[in-house]
Amino acid sequence: MKAHDALYIDGAWRPAAGHDTIEVVNPADEQVVGRVPAGTVEDVDAAVRAARAALPAWAATPPAGRAALIGALRDVLVARKDEIAETVTAELGSPLPLSQAVHAGVPVMVAGSYAELAATYAFEEKVGNSTVHHEPVGVVGAITPWNYPLHQIVAKVAPALAAGCTVVLKPAEDTPLTAQLFAEAVAEAGIPAGVFNLVTGLGPVAGQALAEHAGVDLVSFTGSTAVGRKIGAIAGAAVKRVALELGGKSANVILPGADLARAVGVGVANVMTNSGQTCSAWTRMLVHTSRYEEAVELAAAAAAKYADRIGPVVNAKQQRRVLGYIEKGVAEGARLVAGGPEAPRAQGYYVAPTVFADVTPEMTVAQEEIFGPVLTIIRYEDEDDALRIANGTVYGLAGAVWAADDAEAVAFARSLDTGQVDINGGRFNPLAPFGGYKQSGVGRELGAHGLSEYLQTKSLQF
Numbered sequence: 001m002k003a004h005d006a007l008y009i010d011g012a013w014r015p016a017a018g019h020d021t022i023e024v025v026n027p028a029d030e031q032v033v034g035r036v037p038a039g040t041v042e043d044v045d046a047a048v049r050a051a052r053a054a055l056p057a058w059a060a061t062p063p064a065g066r067a068a069l070i071g072a073l074r075d076v077l078v079a080r081k082d083e084i085a086e087t088v089t090a091e092l093g094s095p096l097p098l099s100q101a102v103h104a105g106v107p108v109m110v111a112g113s114y115a116e117l118a119a120t121y122a123f124e125e126k127v128g129n130s131t132v133h134h135e136p137v138g139v140v141g142a143i144t145p146w147n148y149p150l151h152q153i154v155a156k157v158a159p160a161l162a163a164g165c166t167v168v169l170k171p172a173e174d175t176p177l178t179a180q181l182f183a184e185a186v187a188e189a190g191i192p193a194g195v196f197n198l199v200t201g202l203g204p205v206a207g208q209a210l211a212e213h214a215g216v217d218l219v220s221f222t223g224s225t226a227v228g229r230k231i232g233a234i235a236g237a238a239v240k241r242v243a244l245e246l247g248g249k250s251a252n253v254i255l256p257g258a259d260l261a262r263a264v265g266v267g268v269a270n271v272m273t274n275s276g277q278t279c280s281a282w283t284r285m286l287v288h289t290s291r292y293e294e295a296v297e298l299a300a301a302a303a304a305k306y307a308d309r310i311g312p313v314v315n316a317k318q319q320r321r322v323l324g325y326i327e328k329g330v331a332e333g334a335r336l337v338a339g340g341p342e343a344p345r346a347q348g349y350y351v352a353p354t355v356f357a358d359v360t361p362e363m364t365v366a367q368e369e370i371f372g373p374v375l376t377i378i379r380y381e382d383e384d385d386a387l388r389i390a391n392g393t394v395y396g397l398a399g400a401v402w403a404a405d406d407a408e409a410v411a412f413a414r415s416l417d418t419g420q421v422d423i424n425g426g427r428f429n430p431l432a433p434f435g436g437y438k439q440s441g442v443g444r445e446l447g448a449h450g451l452s453e454y455l456q457t458k459s460l461q462f
């Protein structure tokens with residue numbers, strides 16, 4: 001794999017201040033595929049200075065000009081999609097078809113949507129005797145996780161650039177090669193020097209330095225709730241803007257009149273895709289007691305089909321963590337109907353697609369985010385019971401409702417404390433706001449709502 005022994009700062013690849021590096025490992029075969037610099041406080045400072053220096057000119061670039069450059073970036077992502085997919089597969093371990101369709105494909109959609117939004121968004125509006133200008137917040141510090149490496153980057157950088165902000169990105173340690181490819185794409189698209197900067201490095205070093213830097217006006221973080229809490233505290237103390245996209249433990253609520261086979265099939269696919277490393281995955285399936293055993297059988301059969309289809313989880317630590325949760329589920333009395341706590345292969349960080357039945361709402365596997373291919377199936381007695389269980393976690397990121405018709409599903413969905421719900425198998429919409437209720441986060445990504453996160457208002461009265 002191609003790896004730069006440098007950071008992308010102020011439009012060029014520059015050596016890091018220190019000599020420490022981060023090894024990038026392919027989780028499918030445990031081989032080292034590259035090394036990138038572990039950026040330091042000094043590197044972050046250089047990157048933030050470059051972003052600050054580039055801010056006035058970029059903010060003053062007419063929206064149509066910014067739109068054209070984001071469009072050019074989208075085109076480079078299209079032209080280099082095979083390389084992107086191969087890189088994601090090498091560092092995340094996802095099967096190549098998934099890398100092609102989702103890891104390389106979705107960012108093209110999202111970048112395209114912001115090329116269009118930058119050109120059409122109302123950056124100025126009339127409110128009575130006032131003109132309200134929507135102005136860029138300033139320099140953005142973006143900190144991203146490894147689970148959808150390019151999507152997480154594009155979902156922050158594209159709206160930030162559309163808004164007229166400049167960016168310093170600190171990507172996840174496990175997937176920095178995809179971030180380096182993105183930086184190459186930014187350069188190839190002709191986006192001016194300093195508008196986008198990349199510092200690879202460790203979270204508690206480079207990530208923390210970025211969040212704390214006085215020259216950063218907004219921190220946009222996606223990752224675990226534990227780190228999100230820290231970032232929120234840092235931003236709060238400095239009175240700077242913050243957006244947090246955190247964990248989830250979403251419910252897939254199957255009401256009695258639903259098409260059970262479809263609801264279970266889609267639900268299992270939703271959890272197993274990307275080896276369960278999806279923050280919005282519906283990891284709790286809620287089934288009425290009258291159809292419970294039927295659903296369990298369907299889910300166990302569906303999960304077994306994923307055994308040879310899913311990739312590994314991202315690293316050895318994550319594998320131990322997920323297997324530990326499976327052991328805990330067994331210890332707490334849940335019934336294992338697929339998979340289990342043994343690693344299915346001698347090499348690679350694999351976890352067998354796992355399904356637990358007889359899960360009660362208070363069990364650890366029903367409350368904590370596992371971030372692996374593990375589905376829990378919970379029984380409910382009536383709709384009130386289902387709602388209480390569905391809303392009974394600290395999270396509220398996503399979910400699904402299946403019913404005999406859309407109206408019934410919508411009525412239930414409106415009572416869910418969560419940011420996004422798929423109705424009877426509704427499709428992904430890259431323009432719909434995505435983000436959490438409760439401890440799943442603060443703020444929204446994607447579409448016009450995602451763009452507005454990077455804007456602040458100025459009112460002029462006449």
Ligand code: NAD
Binds near residue numbers: 211440
């Ligand atoms: P993580 O919180 O450990 O790391 C995320 C990023 O934060 C990485 O770039 C990491 O280097 C950095 N980081 C770590 N410690 C830091 C610190 N002290 N200061 C600043 N930055 C720091 O999360 P992860 O393990 O990479 O990702 C998995 C988690 O992310 C899961 O909990 C998942 O639900 C969540 N996630 C949420 C969403 C969402 O949109 N809500 C999307 C994807 C992942």
